[in-house]
Amino acid sequence: DAGITQSPRHKVTETGTPVTLRCHQTENHRYMYWYRQDPGHGLRLIHYSYGVKDTDKGEVSDGYSVSRSKTEDFLLTLESATSSQTSVYFCAISESQGWLDEQYFGPGTRLTVT
Amino acid sequence: AQSVTQPDIHITVSEGASLELRCNYSYGATPYLFWYVQSPGQGLQLLLKYFSGDTLVQGIKGFEAEFKRSQSSFNLRKPSVHWSDAAEYFCAVGKTGNQFYFGTGTSLTVIP
Numbered sequence: 001d002a003g004i005t006q007s008p009r010h011k012v013t014e015t016g017t018p019v020t021l022r023c024h025q026t027e028n029h030r031y032m033y034w035y036r037q038d039p040g041h042g043l044r045l046i047h048y049s050y051g052v053k054d055t056d057k058g059e060v061s062d063g064y065s066v067s068r069s070k071t072e073d074f075l076l077t078l079e080s081a082t083s084s085q086t087s088v089y090f091c092a093i094s095e096s097q098g099w100l101d102e103q104y105f106g107p108g109t110r111l112t113v114t
Numbered sequence: 115a116q117s118v119t120q121p122d123i124h125i126t127v128s129e130g131a132s133l134e135l136r137c138n139y140s141y142g143a144t145p146y147l148f149w150y151v152q153s154p155g156q157g158l159q160l161l162l163k164y165f166s167g168d169t170l171v172q173g174i175k176g177f178e179a180e181f182k183r184s185q186s187s188f189n190l191r192k193p194s195v196h197w198s199d200a201a202e203y204f205c206a207v208g209k210t211g212n213q214f215y216f217g218t219g220t221s222l223t224v225i226p
Contacts, residue, residue, distance in 0.1 A: 004157075035216075042120075042204055042216040043158070056212070090157055099208030100146045100165065105157030 003027055004106035006091050012112045019078040021109050023091030025071075031094045032074040033058075033103065034066060036087040043090065048098070049074055081113045117141065118207045120217035127195050128225050135190040135220050137205030146208035147188040149179055152219075153201045161203075164188060175199070200224045 003026030013019050023032060031050055035043040035058075045058030047066040055066050063085060065077045078085055088110050092103040119138045127133055139145055146165050150158040162173025169181040179190045188205060205217040 033214075040218055042218040044216070045214055048212065050212075059215070092158075097212055099210070099212050099214045102148075102160045102163065103158075103214075105159070107157050108155075 004091060004093055004104060006089075006106040006109045008109060009107065010110045012114060013081050014114055015082060016080050019081050019111065019113075021076045021089055021091075021111070023074045023076070023106060025074075025093050027093060027095075027104070028071060029093040029095050029104075030071075031096065031098055031101075032068065033092040033094075033098060034064070034074065034076045035090045035092065036060065036085075037090060037108070038087050046076065046089075050097075078111075081111075083113050085111065086113045087111060117145075117209070117213075117215040118205050118217040120203075120205055120220050122220045123218070124221045124223070126223040126225060129197050130194050133190075133192045133195045133199070133222070135203050135205075135222070137188045137190065137217060138186050139188065139205075139207045140186065141207060141209060143210075144183065147179075147181060148206040148208070149173065149177070149188075149190050150204045150206060150216075151175075151201050152204065158204065161190070195222075195224055197224045197226070 005024045007022045033048040034046040037043045044060045049055045049068040067075045091106040094101045094103045148163045149161040152158045202219045204219045
């Protein structure tokens with residue numbers, strides 16, 4: 001299994017509070033991704049990174065920011081959490097561009113915003 | 115516009131029966147096509163992928179998929195389903211410019 005960990009695995013937070021989710025990889029892969037998974041929507045790309053300090057928006061980036069200061073870590077921040085951000089968040093990595101390469105997924109973080 | 119469609123939300127099959135999960139995509143050029151599987155409480159795992167060449171691709175766990183350009187389809191098949199195949203299956207399409215879209219998934223139940 002690819003070495004991908006996500007922390008925390010579960011979190012309950014209140015509306016309006018900031019939340020940061022962490023993805024850590026030990027594979028030294030260049031590309032990292034954040035997805036959210038919701039019933040009826042499958043997985044949707046939030047943001048991705050193609051190198052240290054290089055990030056770009058995905059399909060559903062509003063309300064989220066990311067940072068990547070080291071190859072191994074990719075942080076997803078909800079600046080002011082809303083109930084619509086209740087979801088399961090998955091981090092993924094790939095050696096080359098994910099639209100043409102296998103992505104390896106972490107175990108997910110279940111976030112509940114009350 | 116939806117890039118990939120999985121028309122079946124849920125499918126139930128008997129153990130030992132054959133399986134076909136449908137996937138349709140919308141894209142002018144030939145996309146990069148993937149099938150992923152998600153076991154309960156887990157992340158996703160790649161079953162197979164198609165980029166070019168032979169339109170019938172073999173994957174892990176005895177799965178195969180066939181790319182049909184005329185039907186814009188990439189259906190997943192398995193000749194004999196095992197109870198351990200119960201999971202959620204996602205078709206995905208990759209497009210130039212690091213665009214990547216998942217379908218909404220098909221949940222598979224296997225009955226004894």
